[in-house]
Amino acid sequence: MNPNKYLQHHLFDNILSEPDFWTNPTRAIKQAYKKTNNEVLQDVVSSRGGSTAVTAVLINREKLIVANVGDSRAIMCENGKAKQITADHEPQKERELVERRGGFVSQTPGNVPRVDGQLAMTRAFGDEKVKDHITSEPDIFIENINEGTEFILLASDGLWKVMSNQEAADCIMDIDDAQEASKALIKEALSRKSADDISCIVVKFE
Template sequence: MREFWVDPKRSISNAYEKTDEAILSHESDLGRGGSTSVTAVLINGQRLWVANLGDSRAVLSKGGEAIQMSTDHEPSTERVSIEHKGGFVSNMPGDVPRVNGQLAVSRAFGDKSLKSHLRSDPAIHDTTVDNKTDLLVLASDGLWKVMDNQEVVDIARRIKDPQKAAKRLIAEALKRESKDDISCVVVRFR
């Protein structure tokens, strides 16, 4: 715990590493798949740390302006790393780039069969929360595939209750026929 206060970035990275190890060690119970992740930690109400793997995303609103706080880990952007590890990135017509023709993200928890080609270290970003900071949206790719960052912020800002805002965003993604998993959390700062 003390390490967290001294070096939050390292602590978050270590937590992700331990999570990946735990998932891989329980593969027989959990199955052979994997997961993406997005995490937010607010320290003293002032410093916001965001970490993610894969295509789960964090978007912050400052004065109504959407600011993406995470990095989408797509195979096409990390092709060199994947190929250096002996994998390949395929891009069939009408589809998205995939690691070894299977996985549409280049970083993930689990996915043991592809682990030698994937990374499980998170992208970590931090920022100061100030009086312009309205809210934070954490969501899986099912939301982001059918809505852009600013649109999500605009909808969430109109609804005072963060739980209702998250439900509204999910309903909108379903209305737009999102074909992927949809999970969403909205955090209000003021």
């Protein structure tokens, strides 16, 4: 099982299985991400590659807890305006983190900053070759859901490489069904020649 599939099947369950999730969700999410990364690295096949992730937990339809590692991103649409919730973990932005862990950031062909000349992000699951110089610790963000909140969108970089936050929001603004909205985004990203994996989840609010 590759890292992407492993995360799909285990990351969210690991978060909810943390005993202190309901009392200290931030700590529980960080622990679950760390545990899941250790599981990925213990799998010899999976550890050859890596994966990013973004997760969201909605509590009582009022509070949204979002965590991410890498360049998988979450946005929220309120009153027609897209708002990025998460932070993309790019080598230039987090050079100090990499160097503090003994690694380096260099420009590769195509002018893409990479950790140790290999990985184009500073946080990920797996990626055994650079595991000592990156981290799987997520950034965690808490947002309130209000009357103006129309939907949230979680997606991998296969979408964000070819669409801006607002373009993605505009693409599905008039689609009521969340699953159909996800399909529309994937179709649009492919039409824009996205060459990366595309995963996305849309949650609509009435």
